[in-house]
Amino acid sequence: MYKQEAEKQFEKQISEHKLLLHKVCRIYAYTDADRQDLFQDIVIQLWKAYPKFKGDAKFSTWLYRVAINTAISGLRKKKDFITSYKPSDLPLHLTEDASSQIEEEKSQQLYKAIEQLSQVEKAIVMLYLEDRSYEEMEAILGISQGTLRVKMNRIKDKLRQLTKTIDYGT
Known part of the structure; x- marks a missing residue:
């Protein structure tokens, strides 16, 4: 029962903050495919970290922190990400x-x-x-x-x- 409630709450929060996530993706990824991949990576990391969210900070602050860290760590893992994908x-x-x-x-x-x-x-x-x-x-x-x-x-x-x-x- 708790898991279903957590999933619904998570989906609601992500839906409410979708524009913030898209802005992070727009800044750190240059093609539509890369933006979609980054969006998925961020949502996965948010879901993994969601049980640890204690509400000490605003949800949007926590979301930004996870999203930015995910984007930056993804770039570090894939060094050629920036140089091989230029916006057309x-x-x-x-x-x-x-x-x-x-x-x-x-x-x-x-x-x-x-x-x-x-x-x-x-x-x-x-x-x-x-x-x-x-x-x-x-x-x-x-x-x-x-x-x-x-x-x-x-x-x-x-x-x-x-x-x-x-x-x-x-």
């Missing part, structure tokens, strides 16, 4: 709304720049874009708030430089 350049489609096309191009440029960051830097950026507080980031990543602030400033500078130098023609 999407063809530009003309739309009636030019501003949405510009926003999409900016978004693609940002993701292309984020791909060039280290795993830890990617995690910090993802949490920052999620409007997570430095306190929550500290709980998720295990990095002090002061260090996170310094790293975030450096990452912003790095992203500014990277988005200036990205060439879509290559």
Whole structure:
């Protein structure tokens, strides 16, 4: 009986936080197939760790920690993961709304720049874009708030430089 209740609760939590998981997959995997594989790996690790979740932190904080650690450890195991899978350049489609096309191009440029960051830097950026507080980031990543602030400033500078130098023609 307890196992069925735990499974239902787990499924409910995963369903409620599916977008967070997809964001982690988007940051750490570059093809649809790799994102699906990473999503499955994360869910498996979450299920394995679920009995140990005590509720000391918010579920989303715990989920982020497990998801990011799974993504990073998967990259360490598969060193060629980053270098062998590059995102394909999407063809530009003309739309009636030019501003949405510009926003999409900016978004693609940002993701292309984020791909060039280290795993830890990617995690910090993802949490920052999620409007997570430095306190929550500290709980998720295990990095002090002061260090996170310094790293975030450096990452912003790095992203500014990277988005200036990205060439879509290559």
